[in-house]
Amino acid sequence: MISLDQVEKRYEQGGAVVHALRSTTLDLRGGDFVAVVGPSGSGKSTLLSVLGAMLNPSAGRVVLDGTSVYEIGVAERARVRNERIGFVFQNFNLVPWMTALENVELPLRLYGGSRAERRGRALELLEHFGLADRVGHRPSELSAGQQQRVALARTLVTRPTLVLADEPTGNLDPASRNLVLQTLTDFRDDDRAIVLVTHDPAVSRAADRILTISDGLLEESKAASEIGLASDVA
Numbered sequence: 001m002i003s004l005d006q007v008e009k010r011y012e013q014g015g016a017v018v019h020a021l022r023s024t025t026l027d028l029r030g031g032d033f034v035a036v037v038g039p040s041g042s043g044k045s046t047l048l049s050v051l052g053a054m055l056n057p058s059a060g061r062v063v064l065d066g067t068s069v070y071e072i073g074v075a076e077r078a079r080v081r082n083e084r085i086g087f088v089f090q091n092f093n094l095v096p097w098m099t100a101l102e103n104v105e106l107p108l109r110l111y112g113g114s115r116a117e118r119r120g121r122a123l124e125l126l127e128h129f130g131l132a133d134r135v136g137h138r139p140s141e142l143s144a145g146q147q148q149r150v151a152l153a154r155t156l157v158t159r160p161t162l163v164l165a166d167e168p169t170g171n172l173d174p175a176s177r178n179l180v181l182q183t184l185t186d187f188r189d190d191d192r193a194i195v196l197v198t199h200d201p202a203v204s205r206a207a208d209r210i211l212t213i214s215d216g217l218l219e220e221s222k223a224a225s226e227i228g229l230a231s232d233v234a
Helices: 044-051 074-084 100-111 115-128 144-156 174-187
Strands: 002-013 016-028 033-037 059-064 085-089 162-166 193-198 209-214 217-220
Touching: 002 044, 016 044, 016 059, 016 217, 033 044, 044 162, 044 193, 074 085, 085 144, 100 115, 100 144, 115 144, 144 174, 162 174, 174 193
Parallel strands: 033 193, 033 209, 085 162, 162 193
Antiparallel strands: 002 016, 002 059, 209 217
């Protein structure tokens, strides 16, 4: 699936070197649901950007499905990112003048296919998220929980092999949070993996595997069930 081999990210700031990500080796396989837990400024967003083919590391290699993503051209890297990686953000990033249905359909326009096929896939996901009666609503007409569900449907509609979720439950009520986490859990399979970044240890209980990050140093933790964080997502 995806691996990091001795990956580092360094910045120069005021004449000093800042280690946003220290030498990191990580292997993720299909079926993995990994939570990365750490405080603000610990390196979580840097790690996610490197995994997502958006930020060139200062050292090391990132290999996704056999492709070293930072050793190919920018256009090819964008294609790999669009076809194989899905992103879920805390701030939703929905297009404000589009309806929920149009927002979910949007990524599929890059892949061709008939309008009926695109619409059918988008409607299927919106119905799964309990939004069948909101397909014609714009983001400003939806609650925060509903907007996040639309954003998640938009991410999953292309069936990416790797989903990177950056604090996806930070603005949600408990019911919406549980639905998002349960959907991520259900989505992973032998061909797909989930990486969820959070500062909240309670959210990490949805994952099978927990990594902690502090001062750019990533470390493997025990499985959630081994440290008393068995999932209560219903």
